[in-house]
Amino acid sequence: MIILGLEGTAHTIGASVINDEGEILSDVRKVFTTEEGGLIPNIVAKHHIQEGPKVIEEAIKEADIKEKDIELISFSQGPGLPLSLAVCKNLARDLSKKLKKPLIGANHICGHLEIGKLLTKAKDPVFVFTSGANTQIIAYEGKKYRIFGECLSIALGNALDKFGREIGLGFPAGPKIESLAKEGEYVKLPYVVKGMDVEFSGILTKSINMFKQGVKKEDLCYSLQETFFSMLAEVTERALAHCDKKEVLLIGGVAANQRFCEMLEIMCKERGAKFYAVPMKYSGDQAAMIAWQGYLEYKNGRRIENNFDIKPGWRIDQVEVNWI
Numbered sequence: 001m002i003i004l005g006l007e008g009t010a011h012t013i014g015a016s017v018i019n020d021e022g023e024i025l026s027d028v029r030k031v032f033t034t035e036e037g038g039l040i041p042n043i044v045a046k047h048h049i050q051e052g053p054k055v056i057e058e059a060i061k062e063a064d065i066k067e068k069d070i071e072l073i074s075f076s077q078g079p080g081l082p083l084s085l086a087v088c089k090n091l092a093r094d095l096s097k098k099l100k101k102p103l104i105g106a107n108h109i110c111g112h113l114e115i116g117k118l119l120t121k122a123k124d125p126v127f128v129f130t131s132g133a134n135t136q137i138i139a140y141e142g143k144k145y146r147i148f149g150e151c152l153s154i155a156l157g158n159a160l161d162k163f164g165r166e167i168g169l170g171f172p173a174g175p176k177i178e179s180l181a182k183e184g185e186y187v188k189l190p191y192v193v194k195g196m197d198v199e200f201s202g203i204l205t206k207s208i209n210m211f212k213q214g215v216k217k218e219d220l221c222y223s224l225q226e227t228f229f230s231m232l233a234e235v236t237e238r239a240l241a242h243c244d245k246k247e248v249l250l251i252g253g254v255a256a257n258q259r260f261c262e263m264l265e266i267m268c269k270e271r272g273a274k275f276y277a278v279p280m281k282y283s284g285d286q287a288a289m290i291a292w293q294g295y296l297e298y299k300n301g302r303r304i305e306n307n308f309d310i311k312p313g314w315r316i317d318q319v320e321v322n323w324i
Ligand code: AMP
Pocket: 130, 131, 132, 133, 156, 157, 158, 160, 161, 172, 173, 174, 175, 178, 252, 253, 254, 255, 256, 257, 258, 283, 284, 285
C-alpha cells in the first residue's frame, strides 16, 4: 500500500510518501522560520496555504510515483495551532476527494512515538517527548499511551525559544542555545520538579532577568540546558522504575540536542536500560510519521468519521490505541 502523509500542526507543512513496510519514499517539508518574533498563527497559516500544494507535488515526484498510486491519505488532525491544522485538513480532504481515496486523521504525538519505534526498533520504551509545544514523559500501559509526567506551563522547546527570543537569537533558538552553551559555565538557577511534573517558566523568567542584569548569555545557555535536561532525566528515571521498562526513547525536536542525549544515556546506563534517540532527520515535525501512524490505524480498522474536524487540544491519552 502507498500512503501519503500530510503534516501541518505548527511551523511545518510537509508531505511524505511511504509504503506499508515503513519505507520512506519521500519526505518534503517547508518550515516557517523568522529572524525575529515568533510563530504568529495567521502568518504561519498563510505560509502553509502557499507551500502546501507544492510540498504535495514534490513528495509525489520525489517518491517517483503517480498521484493515482496513492491509496491512503493521512493528515495531522491534532494537537496543534487551529489555523495550521485547518490548512492541513483542507489540503488532505481536497486530495482525498480528487483521488477518491480514503482519508484518515492521525494524532501528531502518536506519530512522533511510532516513527521513533519504527526507526530505532525500540519495542516498548518510556518516551521522552520534547518539542516546541510539548514536554511529556509517556509510556504504554493498560492499553493506552499514558502521560507519566509533563510540563506544567510552557514546554521545553518553547522555553528555549522564548529565552532565545529575549537574547536576540531568532526562531528556532534551540540549536543556537546548544552551540552557545559549549562556551558557557554554570551559574545557579532554580530547579523545579513537582512530583512527576516539571515547571520551566519560573526558571525562564529568572534567566531573562539575569541576562538583563549582565550575566553572560553563554553561561545562561549552558545553565538552562543543564537545569532543564536534569529535571527531565530525573522524572524519566522515575517513570522507568515505576513502569519497569528497559528502554528510553527520546523524540521531538529537542532530541537533536547532543547534550540532552548524553545526559539521558548516562542515566539509562546506570539503570541497565537502553537509550535510543530518534534519528535527527526525523526528530522534528515531518509527514512521514503522519503517514506511518495513519497506516497503522487504518490497517487495524480505523476509519474517519464523516463529520470530522481538527482537534487542536487532542491529548495522547485520549487516543484509542488499536495498533498495539
Ligand atoms: P518540533 O516542535 O518537534 O518541531 O521541535 C522544534 C523545537 O525543537 C524548537 O523549539 C527548537 O528550538 C527545538 N530544537 C531544535 N533543535 C534543537 C537543539 N539542537 N537543541 C535544543 N532544542 C532544539
